[in-house]
Amino acid sequence: QVLAANADALWIVVPLHTEPNSRRIERTVALVADSGAEPLIVLTKTDLVDDPAEAMAQVRVAAPGVEIVAVSAHRGDLDPLRERLTPGLTAALTGPSGAGKSSLVNALLGEELLPVGEVREWDGRGRHVTTTRRLLPVPGGALLLDTPGLRSLGLTTGAAPENAFPEIAALIAQCRWSDCHHDREPECAVRDALEAGTLDEDRWAAWGKLQRELAYESRRGDALAEAAEKRKWKAIHAAAHAREAFRRKNR
Numbered sequence: 001q002v003l004a005a006n007a008d009a010l011w012i013v014v015p016l017h018t019e020p021n022s023r024r025i026e027r028t029v030a031l032v033a034d035s036g037a038e039p040l041i042v043l044t045k046t047d048l049v050d051d052p053a054e055a056m057a058q059v060r061v062a063a064p065g066v067e068i069v070a071v072s073a074h075r076g077d078l079d080p081l082r083e084r085l086t087p088g089l090t091a092a093l094t095g096p097s098g099a100g101k102s103s104l105v106n107a108l109l110g111e112e113l114l115p116v117g118e119v120r121e122w123d124g125r126g127r128h129v130t131t132t133r134r135l136l137p138v139p140g141g142a143l144l145l146d147t148p149g150l151r152s153l154g155l156t157t158g159a160a161p162e163n164a165f166p167e168i169a170a171l172i173a174q175c176r177w178s179d180c181h182h183d184r185e186p187e188c189a190v191r192d193a194l195e196a197g198t199l200d201e202d203r204w205a206a207w208g209k210l211q212r213e214l215a216y217e218s219r220r221g222d223a224l225a226e227a228a229e230k231r232k233w234k235a236i237h238a239a240a241h242a243r244e245a246f247r248r249k250n251r
């Protein structure tokens with residue numbers, strides 16, 4: 001958790017051996033939006049495509065306002081990342097298994113430190129070889145954090161979907177009713193935009209899914225906190241009863 005508090009950059013690694021997963025990208029951006037770690041989208045394996053521009057355009061829609069760089073670990077095209085590795089900076093890497101995180105870290109370190117997994121050609125899925133997180137010093141004084149998941153980084157505590165979906169947040173602010181369900185209400189800016197085709201249907205669906213997920217997590221978090229509180233008080237009562245019984249016995 002101490003490490004998480006210190007991660008000031010989050011590199012969202014998006015491999016170009018397959019079409020970028022927009023839903024995964026916007027989800028990641030939403031979950032870390034308020035974490036204090038600055039997101040950066042790292043398109044990697046650019047050596048596998050003729051022109052990363054198309055992928056870049058797609059990713060730009062999924063992550064408005066988030067900076068995007070294109071690199072290749074195999075080619076050693078890593079200047080956009082090296083430039084960002086200023087002394088004292090800690091960058092955490094996230095991305096699906098097989099994305100090429102370990103390869104990026106190894107290339108930046110200049111030595112083979114992390115095991116590099118294989119990606120199966122047919123589906124682009126890799127073996128899961130990153131099991132522990134490592135904090136690695138890179139030349140120049142920055143640190144890289146190779147991590148299996150955002151959750152273990154504690155980066156998901158500040159979910160702010162509105163940062164990842166600014167166009168939707170802006171529309172919602174324009175709805176006639178502040179408690180609009182964007183369903184059948186009159187003067188709903190969201191419905192209007194969907195009908196006019198100015199709001200992407202997939203983005204709207206992804207936003208809804210994320211909202212439901214966060215609501216569930218928060219209810220679950222509340223339930224867990226409540227259960228812990230109950231256990232605590234049960235223990236306090238048990239101790240009080242034991243003390244009382246002890247006193248009575250020794251009266």
Ligand SMILES: Nc1nc2c(ncn2[C@@H]2O[C@H](COP(=O)(O)OP(=O)(O)OP(=O)(O)O)[C@@H](O)[C@H]2O)c(=O)[nH]1
Pocket residue numbers: 044045046047048071072073074075095096097098099100101102103104115116117118119126127128129130
């Ligand atoms: N063509 C190409 N392949 C790459 C590049 N970077 C990584 N790969 C390959 O992609 C596969 C997965 O790379 P890893 O670095 O192990 O991926 P990872 O994200 O660390 O995977 P996990 O450890 O499972 O999370 C390996 O076969 C790498 O050789 C690249 O820049 N270009």
Ligand SMILES: [Zn+2]
Pocket residue numbers: 172175176180181182183185187188189190191
């Ligand atoms: Zn509405």
